[in-house]
Amino acid sequence: KKSGKLSICVFGASGDLAKKKVYPAIFSLFYDGxxxxxxxxxxxxxxxxxxxxxxxxxxxxxxxxxxxxKDCDVKVEKFLTRCFYTAGQYDDPEDxxxxxxxxxxxxxxxxGDKKTLRLFYLSIPPSIFVPVAQNAARHVSSKSGxxxxxxxxxxxxxxxxxxxxxxxxxxxxxxxxTYRIDHYLGKELxxxxxxLRFSNIVFQPLWSRTYIRNVQINFSENFGTEGRGxxxxxxxxxxxxxxxxLLQILALFAMEEPASLDAEDIRDEKVKVIRSIxxxxxxxxxxxxxxxxxxxxxxxxxxLDDDTVPPGSRCPxxxxxxxxxxxxxxxxxxxxxxxxxxxxxxQAEIRVQFHHSPGNLYKKQLGNREENSNELVxxxxxxxxxYLNINSKIPGLGMRLDxxxxxxxxxxxxxxxxxxxxxxxxxxxxxxxxxRLFIRNDELEAAWKLxxxxxxxxxxxxxxxxxxxYGSRGxxxxxxxxxxxxxxxxDTM
Ligand code: BG6
Numbered sequence: 001k002k003s004g005k006l007s008i009c010v011f012g013a014s015g016d017l018a019k020k021k022v023y024p025a026i027f028s029l030f031y032d033g034x035x036x037x038x039x040x041x042x043x044x045x046x047x048x049x050x051x052x053x054x055x056x057x058x059x060x061x062x063x064x065x066x067x068x069x070k071d072c073d074v075k076v077e078k079f080l081t082r083c084f085y086t087a088g089q090y091d092d093p094e095d096x097x098x099x100x101x102x103x104x105x106x107x108x109x110x111x112g113d114k115k116t117l118r119l120f121y122l123s124i125p126p127s128i129f130v131p132v133a134q135n136a137a138r139h140v141s142s143k144s145g146x147x148x149x150x151x152x153x154x155x156x157x158x159x160x161x162x163x164x165x166x167x168x169x170x171x172x173x174x175x176x177x178t179y180r181i182d183h184y185l186g187k188e189l190x191x192x193x194x195x196l197r198f199s200n201i202v203f204q205p206l207w208s209r210t211y212i213r214n215v216q217i218n219f220s221e222n223f224g225t226e227g228r229g230x231x232x233x234x235x236x237x238x239x240x241x242x243x244x245x246l247l248q249i250l251a252l253f254a255m256e257e258p259a260s261l262d263a264e265d266i267r268d269e270k271v272k273v274i275r276s277i278x279x280x281x282x283x284x285x286x287x288x289x290x291x292x293x294x295x296x297x298x299x300x301x302x303x304l305d306d307d308t309v310p311p312g313s314r315c316p317x318x319x320x321x322x323x324x325x326x327x328x329x330x331x332x333x334x335x336x337x338x339x340x341x342x343x344x345x346x347q348a349e350i351r352v353q354f355h356h357s358p359g360n361l362y363k364k365q366l367g368n369r370e371e372n373s374n375e376l377v378x379x380x381x382x383x384x385x386x387y388l389n390i391n392s393k394i395p396g397l398g399m400r401l402d403x404x405x406x407x408x409x410x411x412x413x414x415x416x417x418x419x420x421x422x423x424x425x426x427x428x429x430x431x432x433x434x435x436r437l438f439i440r441n442d443e444l445e446a447a448w449k450l451x452x453x454x455x456x457x458x459x460x461x462x463x464x465x466x467x468x469x470y471g472s473r474g475x476x477x478x479x480x481x482x483x484x485x486x487x488x489x490x491d492t493m
Contacts (some may be wrong), residue, residue, distance in 0.1 A: 005116040006039040006431060007103055009140065011132050012124035013043025013054070013085065017152065019061050022123050025060040026424035030079050031072075031439075034428055038111045042103055043085045050446035069207070090124070091131045095255040096139035100340075101449045103140065118142035119430055120149045121225060125231075128157075130168045136173035148430050150179045153244055154235060155439075158455060159448040166441050179430050180439040184245035186412070186422030186429075189380045191437075193252050193350070194266075195388065203376075206354070208329045213373065214487045215253065216351040217246050224290060224301065224342040224470065225317065228306035236315045236455075241339050243451045247274065247440070249350060249380075250335055254325055263435035267443060273280070274446040278324045280454045286477035287458065288318030289465035290342035293472075300470035316458070316465045317341040320478035334485045338478055342470045348380040351490040365401040366391060372403060384419065 008026060010018050029035050043054055059080065064072030086102050088095025107116055120136050122129060133149060141147040151169070156162025169178065184190055197203055206212065232240065248270075255269035292302035303309060303317050314468055318340030325335065325471040354376070356369035366372045375389040387405040394400040412420065429437055457463070466475035482489050 001043070002010055004036045004112050005107065006112050006119065007042070007107055007142070007143075008119045008121065009037070009042040009044055009099070009103065009136070010121045010123055011044050011090075011136065012122065014045035014047045014049070014057070015123055018043070018121075018123045019058060021421070021423045022121055023058045024061055024063050024429075025421055025427050027076070027079050028421065028424050029428055029431075031064070032253045032481070035431070038114075039082060039085045040103070040110065042106075043083065044088060046083075046087060046089060048087045049085055049112060050081075051085050055083055058083070067144065069113045090128045090188045091135070093135055093139055096135040100140045100173055102195045104143075113144065116142050117145050117146040117431070118147045119427075120147070121427075122149065122151050124152075124256045126154050126165075129165060133169050134172045134276075146177065146433075148177050148179060148433070149173055150181050150427070150430055152181055154239060155180060155244075155444055155446065157235060157239055159445070159452040162444060166444070166467050169194075175441055178441075179435065180441075180444065181426055181427065182244050182248050182437075182439055183422040184380075185248055185437040186424075186426040187380055187385050188419045189378050189386070191425075192386070193249075194376060196336045197253075198257055209331055211335045211354055212241065212333055213353045213370075214336060214485060215250075216353070216487075216490055217249055217253075217349075218351070218489070218491050219246060219339040219348045220343040220345060220474075220491075221341050222319050222346045222471065223341060225305060225306060225309070226301075227306070227308065229306035231301070232317075233309050233313050233315045236338050236458075237317055237319050237341065238451060238455060238458075242319060242321075242337060243447055244439075245445050246337050246339060247450070250323070250337070251443075253350060254330060254335070256329070256421050261436070263438075266436055267440045271440065271443045271446050273325060273327070274329045274443060274450065276325050276330075277450055278326050280321060280450065282325065282454065282457055284481065285323040285454065286318075286320045286322075286475060286481050287316040287463060287465040288340060288468050288475035289315065290317050290340075292471050293469040295471070300342075302470060314462060314464055318343075318465070318468065318474050318478075320474070320481055322481060334487065336482055336485075336487065336489070337438070338474070338489065340468075344471055344473055347381065347491065349491065350378040352376040353487070353490065362401055365399060370486065371488075372401075377490070421437070 001390050010022055012018055026041055062076050084102065084106060086099045089097060102407045117483060118141065120209050122132055124132055129151065157164045197207060251270040251273050254275045258265040258269045272447040289303050292305055293300045304313060323335040323337060352375065354374040356373040360369055372391055377387050379385045385408055386406040389403050391401050394402045426437060469477045
């Protein structure tokens, strides 16, 4: 699996994502021996920098995952001997031709004419996706082997712009070679979701409206858009995390069992379930925006206090909604989705609340049946884990019951080492040509078809978001929304 010659080029190499995620992930793959011996990593961006200046820039962000490892610094330096930088404009074909020459030179020097996989990571703003992809495909593609291109979101901002982007990219890039990345799919817990569902008979039969009362997908961050307001204001929380990350989680959670673990079979099932989601009813949507809050002597700035945000913006930084899947398995089950910035904690999780057990033999001991029904929680981050709340007898002579959990904490159970970063897994998948965890064009289309009417309504009607203080649990409207189905947010909002 490690054979082959690999030439990576990171476009947007001087940017934040490249520094924080892409280079560290490539380095970790190298560190753990997942890259072929013959590899080079090029960086391309507009800033004028020498190779050495560029290396100094990324050196500090390369993690030594096993922090005590003595050889880490040595490996960092070894990795950096394979890193090169080329400056160029994003719209000038001549600059791409020079990049091609520079890459070919290194490849020649390292492994001669052998068949080479070129992998492009487009870590760039959406406004230049098309020129970069076109120029890279036309002038920098591998002459001897395959070329694969990783594209970062946002893939458009509605159905129309996403279609236009897909068409423009498709002129030079075959779908087969296009890898649309959604880093949530590379998270350890999300990988485990389908394993848990389809390989355990104790869960398999329970996975439907017969036993599940509601499903919650919660995403919260305890920081605002600080400094990213310019980007964020054009997108808002629904496009930023719900249309992609949270919908992908929902699809994996709710899809039917795929015919096999092949990428096409899995994605066939995901797209089917996304298409079965009922059009979103605006009455089932709550929007919020965080406002500033006094904090000791200082102030936690509100969304509108960010200089990069246009004054008076109504862009939602929080959204909660109820989605329904109109198929036999999920008829009537509310899927409650909640996502927000500048809330009281950073956490992402899926909560599955089951019906109470019929008959209710222990009604005296259990009190409120709904509250004491079973709940299965996938803690995506932080503190990755899976736990199942069950009712159990408190040891002793009396008959007192309690809710307790069967608990799989990754930290204690798998204490061997830190979990790989999502980007690491996903880049390795691209090297290996595995598309299971990447978004196919019809999935993207289905996702936009679902959310575009709602986003249009928000913008056309200029719906005002409910304000919530920085660091709070979000707008109270989300609480009322859930209570319509007699549900409480399991993360206690
Ligand atoms: C990104 C969003 O896709 O995901 C960010 O653009 C968000 O706004 C981030 O903060 C969250 O990712 P993670 O892996 O830190 O939960």
